[in-house]
Amino acid sequence: MQWEIVIGLEIHAQLTTASKIFSGSATTFGAEPNTQASLVDLAMPGTLPVLNAQAVKNAVKFGLAIDAEIGMTNVFARKNYFYPDLPKGYQISQMDLPIVGKGHVDITLDDGTVKRVGVTRAHLEEDAGKSLHEDFQGMSGIDLNRAGTPLLEIVSEPDMRSAKEAVAYARTIHSLVRYLGICDGNMAEGSFRCDCNVSVRPKGQTEFGTRCELKNINSFRFIERAINTEVQRQIELIEDGGTVVQETRLYDPNKDETRSMRSKEEANDYRYFPDPDLLPVVIEPSFVEQVRSELPELPQQKRERFQSEFGLSAYDASVLSASREMADYFEQVQRTCGDAKLAANWVMGELSSLLNKSDIEIDQSPVSAEQLGGMILRIKDNTISGKIAKMVFEAMANGEGDADQIIEARGLKQVTDxxxxxxxxxxxxxxxxxxxxxxxxxxxxxxxxxxxxxxxxxxxxxxxxxxxxxxxxxxxxxxxx
Amino acid sequence: MALDRSDVEHLAHLARIGLKEAEIPAYADKLSSIMGLIDRMQAVDTSGVQPLAHPLETTQRLRADVVTEDNQRDALQAIAPATEQGLYLVPRVIE
Amino acid sequence: MHEKTLAELSAALHSKAISSVELTEHYLARIQQLDGTLNSFITVTQELALEQARAADARLADGSAGPLTGIPLAHKDLFCTRGVRTSCGSKMLDNFVAPYESTVTQRFIDAGAVTLGKTNMDEFAMGSSNESSFYGPVRNPWNQELIPGGSSGGSAAAVAARLCAAATGTDTGGSIRQPSGFTGLTGLKPTYGRVSRWGMIAYASSLDQAGPMARTAEDCALLLQAMAGFDERDSTSVEHPVPDYSAELNQPLQGLRVGLPKEYFGEGLDAGIANTIDQAVKQLQALGAEIREVSLPNAELAIPAYYVIASAEASSNLSRFDGVRYGYRCENPTDLMDLYLRSREEGFGAEVKRRIMVGTYALSAGYYDAYYLQAQKIRRLIKNDFLAAFEQVDVILSPTSPIPAFRIGEKIDDPVSLYLTDIYTITANLAGVPGVALPAGFADDLPVGMQLLGPYFSEPRLLNVAHQYQQATDWHTRAPL
Structure with a gap:
């Protein structure tokens, strides 16, 4: 039988605020346990939440960037369940009236086609603490530093039809929140976490199959592998005459398998109700307009501009705008050398392979954008050939100085006499x-x-x-x- | 709405309240009579009435994003039942 | 000296007729002598009180004293007081030494008042008789076989027995007004949001409001002056300006429109109380008030709606008591579930457990609309009733309770009959309007309380009416012992 895969993502993006969403505690990652857990974060009796303005602004930024309806009146609700990393016994989240309503993003697939993915909603909520399972005489240790860190939970429509599409969507959102400067996107530290809802159905069937939720996958590579593994499991299960049970599953990258998680609250009766300690958040239209006017150029706009202004191909424009750092680097090279095509070729060619080889990000590149631009100038004025330029680039990567210094020191000047x-x-x-x-x-x-x-x-x-x-x-x- | 033994057990479990077997009938009885009182409001037609969550219907004030709290761990953990190395201890959490 | 009102004591302190240390020692001696049987205090803070009294005497000497400087007060044991046990009347918090100060108690500290101790109360403020306290029932100073009312029963008994000059209470469904009525005091529940809830251990967040319990309206005005005001740590606190609560006390009542809700004077009202209130109404008429009948057509729905809303909020508010970060923890928990189940089973009393279960039920899947939402809609109807009534009258007058104080143990096995006694007080909490209770006479040798309700922020008017009534009567001067 031909199967169709249906995937929806729930992404938790930690918002880059200095203080927590409902308290004045710091949100710095990696502090000593419970040194950033104040009265409110510890749910001391009698303490009360007060909402962080920056968290609201960040959520509105995101909403505008995905062309969503902004929840001009949005309401915080309590999600009730017991867990040691949840000090109040409830999580303050949003249910009926989220701050960001329906929106969408366009994702570019490997073959260059563009697909629109719906975003159902995005809401503000507080993060939980962490349980550390090192053995304290058979006990777990609870660190509440993370409790109360602001999260934006971004819920997609079940619009993805392959693991690759899911990854492309996750990367698009990742790039977007970083462009917006509302989340640092650090997946290893848990600042950007993905839960994937995966189901399969016979091709042509309109109703969805039963879905399983894959929790907290912490790299793009694992998203693809986890989904494929889970899809395989579901198909084999159904083909063997079984049925998929709706449940939460954990992906184990070492064994490349998903396994059922013991449910946090077996009945899952969260008893949501409006938090009586918080009032409805009313967003003024003028505030929305102010935020809109402060939005940076977004990946899609950048992509379009790279094509129209620099004459780059759709593919090149999309690669160069994938991250804000990449785009900034490219534009700096272009400004220095005045040649967008050469700049694009060098950034996507030699520079990218250098970064890949050393497994570093572009903002840590050993060759600065000014250096690369300076070298391209020497190609353009015929001081060096393209071939020699590769040697110069390598030397710059080794820290031997600027192109001109290297050309001079190694006598690489082109003979034109x-x-x-x-x-x-x-x-x-x-x-x-x-x-x-x-x-x-x-x-x-x-x-x-x-x-x-x-x-x-x-x-x-x-x-x-x-x-x-x-x-x-x-x-x-x-x-x- | 009368609550039976299984309702009481379910609610107590959701609320993480341990109950002694012998206490359950008394809880079922009292909770049923409370629910009986509460059910008097079911007779009223409230269609078209907007729920009221807060008496004054004002809106949420926002706090500036400023760190105002410093590390009070020692003082706050002095009243904790069990801590070690700055962590709160609980019986092992199984994921 | 304990026969003096707070205002008189303040004058005596300022004229140096007595010192705060003398006054404090006097009250401490009375507590020592009388509270063994009354049981109105859970904790007496003798050393703290004397230290504060000495500081107050210094302020009185150097001229920096205000009207409350040096006045010995008692605080309901749900206001967090730094370094002092704050039990909320529960075994759950028997070992809880608060690590911070509530806004209300901090404001009294700033005003130079003296804290004699923390008063007994129904466990987590859930009760109308002060019998649900872990520390045992409080006795009514007027007849020690009787309850003093609740949940601020300890504060009521302490002030009535002249063990302190005045006390704080909190009122979620009548917990200031009903015990004030049963013990011959003047007690004020302010408009919701008028007094900060920071540091006040929550029972039902959208209903709880702190207020003063004293001998006279004049004393209440002085106390409210210190308590009221915006607090940035409480999102539900209002930024409305705080008036001078003493300024209008002496306004004549000529033309005052007093409404008698017909629903409050029907079936179930004790005849002795009805007669007493009738006399009080005549007295107000004699002072120039016009009496009108008004209607609060949805009043009878207030009790069911209240027990849904209060219990729902409480079920969530009390989830933080889990034996992890503070408070009671069961011995040797075998696993996480055992830790939760036994800590909460052993730490909470029966009435608290019942309300948590009722609230859990009202919020649970499938029942939310029928219970929680229906109750919130009725809450709207009740608010609308008040808005309509206050179009016609300035204040609404009723008894505080349909029955006089009853015997300890009489209603302990019948929660519903106890709930029904809150009938006159509960509507004000649902609508958030202010109310004052004051002594209106005696029936069968027991004090009868009269309640006056007013529109939002009408505290000055309520205190004015109460004060004028007290200028014309002497019920508030009667002492039980």
Whole structure:
């Protein structure tokens, strides 16, 4: 049977605020346990929440960026369940009236096609603490530093039809929240977490199959693997005559399998009701307009501008706008050298492979955008050839200085003096007299192939420094007479 | 609405309240009579009435995003039942 | 000296006729002598009181004293007091030494008042008779076989027995007004949001409001002046300006429109109380008031709606008592579930457990609309009733309770009959309007309380009416012992 995969994502993005969503505690990652857990975070009797303005602003930014309806009156509700990392015995979240309503994002798939994915809603809530399972005489330790950190939970429509689409969506949201500066996107530290709702159905069937929720997957690679593993499990289960049970499952990357989680609250009766300690949040239209006017250029707008302003291909524009850091780097290179195409080629080519090899992000690149731009200038003014430039780039990556310093120090300046090149060519032709004979006896088609041999010999003789265009032109004159 | 033994057990479990077997009938009895009192409000037609969550119907004030709390761990853990290395201890949490 | 009102004591302190230390020692001695049987205090803070009294005497000497400086007060044991046990009348918090100060008690500290101790109360303020306290029932100073009312029964008994100059209480469904009525005091429940709830251990967040319990309206005005005001730590606290509560006390009552809700004077009202209130109405008429009949057509729905809303909020508010971060924890829990179940089973009393279960029920899947939402809609109807009534009258007058104080143990096995005694007080909490209770005479040698309700923020008017009545009567001067 042909199966169709249906995937929806719930993404928890920690908002980059200085203080927690309902208290004045710091949100710094990695502090000593419980040193950032204040009276409110510990749910001391008699304490009360007061909402952080920045969390509201960040959520509105996100809503505008996905073209969503903003919840002009939104309400906090309590989600009641007992767990040691949840000090109040309820999580303050939003239920009926979230701050961000229906919106959408466009994702670009590997083949360049663009697909629109619906965002059902995004709501503000507080994060829980952490249970540490190191053995304290059979006890777990609870650290509540994270409790109360603001989260934006972004819920997608079940619009994805493959693991790759799910990853593309997750990457798009990841890029977006980083562009907006509302989340640092650090998946290893849990600042950006994905839960995937996965189901399968026979192709052509309209109703959804029973879904399983895969919890807290902490890298894009694992999203793809976890979904594929889970899809495989569900298909095999159904084909063997079984049925999928709606449940929460945990992906184990070491075994590449998903397994059922013992449910936190077996009945899952969260008894949501409006939090009586908080009042409805009313957002003024003028506030929305102010936030809108402060929005940075977003990935999609950037992509379109890179195409129209720089004449880049859709693919190049989309790669270069994937992250704000990448786009900023590219634009700096472009500004320095004044050549968008060369800048794009170098950023996507040599620079990207260097970063991949060293497994670092572009903002930690050993070659600065100004350095790369400076080097491209030397290509453009014929000081060096493209080939020599690769050597210069490598040297810059090794910290040997700017392009000009390296060219000077290593004597890589291109030879453009016609007399010197002619003298060198004469030597090369004299040393290869037989081949010259052969060339002159050949027809046009054959000559074309042989010409490359002479160019190679000439470049070798000049140790790569002769200007290739001049070499070509002068060789042609000398051979063809 | 009369509550039976299983209702009481379910509610007590949801609320994480342990009950002695022998107490359950008395709880069922008293909770049923309370629910009987409460059910008097079912007779009223409230269609079209907006629920009222807060008497004054004002709106939420926002706090500036400023860190105002410093580390009070030692003082706050002095009243905790069980701590070690700055952590609150609970019987092992099984995921 | 304990026969003096707070205002008189303040004058005596300022004229140096007595010192705060003398006054404090006097009250401490009375507590020592009389409270063994009354049981109105859970904790007596003798050393703290004397230290504060000495500081107050210094302020009285250097001229920086205000009207409350040096006045010995008692606080209901649900206001967090730093370094002092704050039990909320529960075994759950028997060992809870609050790590911070509530806004209300901090304001009294700032005003230079003296804290004699923390008063007994129904467990987590859930009760109308002060019999649900872990620390045992409080006795009514007028007849020690009787309850003093609740939940602020300890504060009521302490002030009535002249063990302190005045006390704080909280009122969720009548917990200031009903015990004031049963013990011959003047007690004020302010408009919801008028007094900060920070540091006040929550029973039902959208109903709870703190207020003063004293001998006279004049004393209540002085106390409310210190308590009222905006607090940025309580989102439900209002930014409305605080008036001078003593300024209008002496306004004549000429033209005052007093409404008698017909629903409050029907079946179930004790004849002795009805007669007493009738006399009080005549007295107000004699002072110039016009009496009108008004209607609160949905009043009879207030009790069911209240027990849904209060219990629902309480079920969630009390989830934080889980034996993890503070408070009672059962011995040797075998696992996490056992920790929760036994800590809460052993730490909470029967009435608290019942209300938690009722609230859990009202919020649970499938019942939310029928209970919680229906109750919130009725709450709207009740508010609308008040808005309509206050179009016609300035204040609404009724008894505080349909029955006089009853015997300890009489209603302990019949929660519903106890709930029904809250009939006159509960509507004000649902609507959030202010109300004052004051002594209106005696029936069968027991004090009868009269309640005056007013529109939002009409505290100055309520205190004015009460004060004028007290200028014309002497019920408030009668002492039980």
């Amino acid at each position: 016609t007399g010197a090149i002619e003298a060198m060519l004469d030597e090369v032709l004299a040393a290869n007299a037989a081949q010259v004979e052969q060339y002159r006896a050949s027809d046009e088609a054959k000559r074309g192939k042989m010409f490359g041999f002479f160019v190679g010999q000439a470049m070798k003789a000049s140790r790569g420094k002769a200007n290739p265009q001049q070499v070509n032109q002068l060789l042609k004159q000398k051979l063809d007479g």
